[in-house]
Amino acid sequence: MKVISFSTLVSVLIPVAAALFAWPALALDPGGQTVSDFATLEAIQNAANSKPGPRTVPGRSIPVPGTASPELQARIAAPYRVPAWDANPKSAAEWKELINNLASAAATAQKGVREKLGVTLEPTVIGSVKAFIVTPKEPPEANRNRLLVNVHGGGYVYNPGEAGTVEATLMAAYGGFKVISIDYRMPPDFPYPAAMDDAMAVWREAIKMQNPRNMAIFGTSTGGGMTLAMILRAKQEGVALPAAIAPGTPWADLTETGDTYKTNEWLDNVLVSYSGYLGHAAALYANGHDLKDPQLSPIYGDFAGFPPAILTSGTRDLFLSLTVLTHRKLRRAGVEAELQVFEGMSHAQYNVDPFAPETKEAFTEIARFFDKHLGN
């Protein structure tokens, strides 16, 4: 396939696209009658969905919902994240350049966030793995003997270094917990199983620092998938489990499996489509391993004996299906599992604006769940 410059393509396609997206307004006029837009659409849609099979949906413009906070509305209205969502680097060097550019911007932003939230960050090494200790200004008495471990997100490629401390910072700030954030190794230099080896090395050391019954593991997206894979691996290796987990919108299946990969495609403005960077990142990380191996796609593992779990997603999330499928599978395995789904949110958008009410709400709920299940 020949690559065409983006600007050339766009200049040709925009008029066509505009006409197509506006098509209900093309208002046909059969027999000279006036037909309202809805009546036209109704007839076309009824005809297109009159037999069993795939669902035909029309192209359309979907407004920003007034049912989210103004801060979240701004995130819902935001353009697609170009080039993050549809990156397709052709070499290790191209991957690294992209990853480092994104991480550098994120790390700078995090510094300001920590200052505003009164959270401190200290680089460290645990079990030969790079990590950060993230500490709230005034941890409540009940959390003095508690310790959380965070596995950051980013499709197994994004968010090395301080860029990966977003969620640990929010949990320290809104939950009042001390958090170890694992800076696990990633592709292109370190494909599977490096990330999981690092995460388990940190966990094995962390449970020497604190009683695992006073501990929880949490993470969003890739970090949610890794959280689940860590429990599978800890069960298998006879390592102590945490008292609770919070897999947020977990990347529980690296193959394009789950209804919202399709129904929320182009609607989710964070991930947008599996055919963007996600599929490429999955292949880069798996490095030839079976994508359906439960260590890569934990939805295929056995959830019996898992700790209590709280899952978080949004109605526009490309991973809403992965979240609810994980929730249902946990429940069917007899695991106590709570689900929270936020209005209008795309993938992991509860991590994006530290000061949106929904961000505080999501982390406060997770903290409440941990407080219920963790000893102290």
Next chain:
Amino acid sequence: MKVISFSTLVSVLIPVAAALFAWPALALDPGGQTVSDFATLEAIQNAANSKPGPRTVPGRSIPVPGTASPELQARIAAPYRVPAWDANPKSAAEWKELINNLASAAATAQKGVREKLGVTLEPTVIGSVKAFIVTPKEPPEANRNRLLVNVHGGGYVYNPGEAGTVEATLMAAYGGFKVISIDYRMPPDFPYPAAMDDAMAVWREAIKMQNPRNMAIFGTSTGGGMTLAMILRAKQEGVALPAAIAPGTPWADLTETGDTYKTNEWLDNVLVSYSGYLGHAAALYANGHDLKDPQLSPIYGDFAGFPPAILTSGTRDLFLSLTVLTHRKLRRAGVEAELQVFEGMSHAQYNVDPFAPETKEAFTEIARFFDKHLGN
């Protein structure tokens, strides 16, 4: 607006529709280059979503997900429910004809379902209101002193008589509870507040039949909205509250408010669109009352002091937003509230096939929640 016959319209529009829905395959060829479908779509979508504002999504065909049971897959694949979803009767007589035709078919089907599930049904009158007592074959000992009250769904117009006993039957069968199913009055003859008056009259009598601490109220869609409105009204009138409630995908807002009214429009094959019968039914029921009155749209009410609640929805549900908005509002009011969301399900589809595994799973979860919160 002149009405055009459906078949005329369809015959004209199908070729146009086919071309439009297939548009990613129209594969433009700028400069004679070959462009893959995804690259074309990516460029169009990036351009259309490059500025803050509404989200532009392309028309497309969405496959039936393999992540649901075969029984549920058959329901997901099913055509739109014509004429139920887009009915727009022009008179009381037309409404009644439609309602009675649908109810008659449903009542016949229910007879067979009860026989297969070993559930019996007895018509009765409670507080001058028509109702049914629905009883499981062998209620477990723990449920002997428990009693549930069900408020059926159907947009305040559908499901009079035995057609409205679907959910009571499933709860009796899978939860082992005795259930009172309220056959409340409905438009066109009896608009608001008749339905709510009937529901409250039954509740006031029911709490003389059993200790309200051993009781729960549940209902789906309109029945979920009414469940919430009953709690608001019972609080206001000083009537005893049940020990738990299960508002399933509640019609908590009769106005078109909530993101999935738009994002799941044309995807949900049960309700399809607010612009179908729903909007007409809301107007018919409200009969001039403010649609945002909390007795009609309980999401605008005060949820403080509500009993523990379990909510159920699906990823394709037009009311997914109403469900999660209700869940979040309950949680913010300090109410214990659980959420379950099923993969690929359209509105209230957990009630459609009594023998789908997801149906049994949904009701088993609600029964487990009731068992946890009800005295006996």
